[in-house]
């Protein structure tokens with residue numbers, strides 16, 4: 001199945017970046033799970049891979065993080081980085097954003113006690129998911145938590161139909177669905193390295209997502 005290359009994804013999100021936050025209706029339920037079980041209030045140093053417009057960062061910085069908690073966001077799209085930079089400016093310099101491909105990037109401000117990524121791994125083929133998870137593993141402190149969410153397959157009724165149609169559209173013209181393909185985040189986690197602390201699926205208007213929290217073994 002043809003996943004989009006990093007170059008194409010960067011160009012796509014440069015173009016549609018300003019529309020990203022209209023997707024909150026199916027993204028927020030996964031984010032709520034991570035917020036509920038990720039204990040972000042006690043975090044000291046958080047890395048967000050694929051931070052988009054900085055919407056999640058702004059909410060965490062204004063409502064959840066302790067006043068000393070540091071934040072680093074990374075995104076491939078120059079447009080997203082500029083937008084996120086503006087969104088988190090009130091919390092600079094403890095909050096920063098860089099332009100980077102999270103499948104190859106080694107953030108040097110670690111170790112981090114949370115690595116957060118929402119609706120990014122569903123853009124990647126299995127090889128790039130593994131590359132990202134390797135980087136996340138290296139960036140996390142020994143007691144840190146990986147907090148990850150993505151588009152999931154619907155299990156029945158309309159949700160199943162929608163995800164089947166979505167996958168077919170993706171496999172023919174991935175750009176139409178923003179390059180995302182429903183899958184399973186937890187299936188990609190190597191159980192010799194990761195212990196699943198919590199996993200939950202949420203569906204909203206027929207679109208399902210999976211959110212997982214995992215600790216290093």
Ligand SMILES: C[S@@+](CC[C@H](N)C(=O)[O-])C[C@H]1O[C@@H](n2cnc3c(N)ncnc32)[C@H](O)[C@@H]1O
Pocket residue numbers: 006009010013020027049050051052053055056074075076077080100101102103117118119120123178
């Ligand atoms: C669907 S958006 C999700 C944005 C944000 N996490 C949210 O939930 O609102 C996917 C984001 O991943 C970014 N992205 C795609 N491939 C990437 C890569 N290899 N490295 C870093 N960011 C990437 C895109 O530019 C885009 O901002």
